[in-house]
Amino acid sequence: MKPFLSPLITVLLLLIHIPLLGQRYLGYRPTDSGGPLMPEQAAYDVRFYDLNLRVNPQEKSIAGRAVVQVTMVHPLDYLVLDLDQRLQVIRVERQERTGAFTDTPFERRGNKLWCQLHGTRQPGERVAVRVHYQGRPKEAPAPPWVGGFTWATTADGSPWIATSMQFDGADLWWPCKDHPSDEPDSLALTVTIPKPLILASNGVLRKVTENRDGTRTFYWFVSNPINNYNVALNIAPYRTLDTTYTSVTGETIPVTFYVLPESYSTARDFFPEFLQHLAFYEKLLGPYPFRKEKYSVAQTPHLGMEHQTVIAYGRFERGPQGFDVLHHHELGHEWWGNLVTAFDWRDFWLHEGFCIYMQALYSEELHGEKGYHEYLKGVRSRIRNLIPLAPRESRSAVQQYMIAPEYLESDGDIYHKGAIVLHALRYLIGKEALLKALRRFAYPTPELERVTDGRQCRFATTDDFLFLVESITGRDLDWFFEVYVRQPVPPRLIVDREGRQLHLRWQTPRNLPFPMPVDVQIDGKRQRVEMPEGQATVTVPETAEVVIDPELWVYKWGDGK
Helix, strand or coil, X not given: CCCECCCCHHHHHHHHHCCCCCCCECCCCCCCCECCCCHHHHCEEEEEEEEEEEEECCCCEEEEEEEEEEEECCCEEEEEEECCCCEEEEEEEEECCCCCEEECCEEEECCEEEEEEEEEECCCCEEEEEEEEEECCXXXXXXXXXXXXEEEECCCCCXXXXXXXXXXXXXXXXXXXXXXXXXXXXXXXXXXXXXXCEEECCCEEEEEEECCCCEEEEEEEECCCCCHHHCCCEEECCEEEEEEEECCCCCEEEEEEEECHHHHHHHHHHHHHHHHHHHHHHHHHCCCCCCCCCEEEEECCCCEECCCCCEEECCCCCXXXXXXXXXXXXXXXXXXXXXXXXXXXXXXXXXXXXXXXXXXXXXXXXXXXXXXXXHHHHHHHCCCCCCCCCCCCCCEHHHHHEECCCCEECCHHHHHHHHHHHHHHHHHHCHHHHHHHHHHXXXXXXXHHHCCCCCCCEEECHHHHHHHHHHHHCCCCHHHHHHHCCCCCCCEEEEEEECCEEEEEEECHHHCCCCCCEEEEXXXXXXXXXXXXXXXXXXXXXXXXXXXXXXXXXXXXXXXX
């Protein structure tokens, strides 16, 4: 388990392609994932998953077994796992203190699997169960947002299979503790599929065995903590593009692009750009976190997802700004999401908002500050202000991403508002301080930048980021986060002009303090107006042309509308 630490306007339309979220009617309700943990599941930490499956594309079924190893935090008589009711449990075994497995009683209660431990297991004790199961897992009706298995076919009719589980949880296909706060230290994935198909998955491919029954078995191993929804199956008659990338640490990282045969020529054109994106992220945030394993991308029949070390990628496209936005976004999650992981769905803006902001920084890298601002204009227009960016109470995936009962996607805010909040923070504290905060949020110490054994990965919260920025700047910024992050509605800037007097005043929910400065442009000359008490008066010539916040640095009600 991870340790827990308390141009170009057209460019912007391409952001719609990234999450394809905000004001989108799904028509389906995901199977909920996350939320408050039941006491029986909060009472243990997962250490290791060992999954062994056979995938049958013709029947759209899976069968196999899963070993779940945990450490007790509180006394328990049962180990409670999550497993979708569509899957049949054949038997459950518990591991005795001798190491041998023996059958144990179990009970299905909805999507919970209660496994008897034969006596109370005490804190610190290691416990393991082995679950044998089979069935036809849920088919994804609207992947990757409403997920499950996607059983597609290639141009020649070959199976093309992918999993996407972010909203729904990995319990749709294997027994696990379905919560973002608990990740295994490592995971083994052994999967048997028909020849000549290839399985692209997480971590390192240790071996492939050719079986006499017309199948082959792939042995993948993940040696770093990994969130359940990031464990992925990508199955197709893939061809590969292979190269290596030299990290800023000097280490050589294998890089592979798994593509369909019919996409091979197009993929060769896009592949070099992947390395450029890696170099950009390493320059700003520090080394690629999973250098000991690999970086890979797998072509999928859905848009994309940040599956750790094997990014799902479903669209070859460059925007007018000249870069592959989809790949850039999903790669960013190797830092914001897989290296630094939100402890609860309530803080997932740390994943999505940060990645959108990285795209703005990349636009700045390519096109200067003008490109940066143009990119963010489109981002700003996508904000809906439906829910707090980071509520204080625990949230499930559906609660954070959906507005029930219509299942309208509301997470344009955790994507786009999150990026705009970072943009406003940059205005307040300066670019240098913000970039320093981003790098230290990714890697708190230079020593961690050299670590590849899993200790580099950790959980974080919104408050962790707040405390970090405060420590870097030496400023109290609670007011900034309280208004922008904890409230659903942004502040209003009330502007009154009386003769030569320009009165500015912030209006906030519940009159919360908000001493945010703002730029005022008077006859083409710009000045920064400090508002220590949330208000200020500026003297201007009566005939002067006045523009408030001409570059939209400070997010406020009405921006982007």
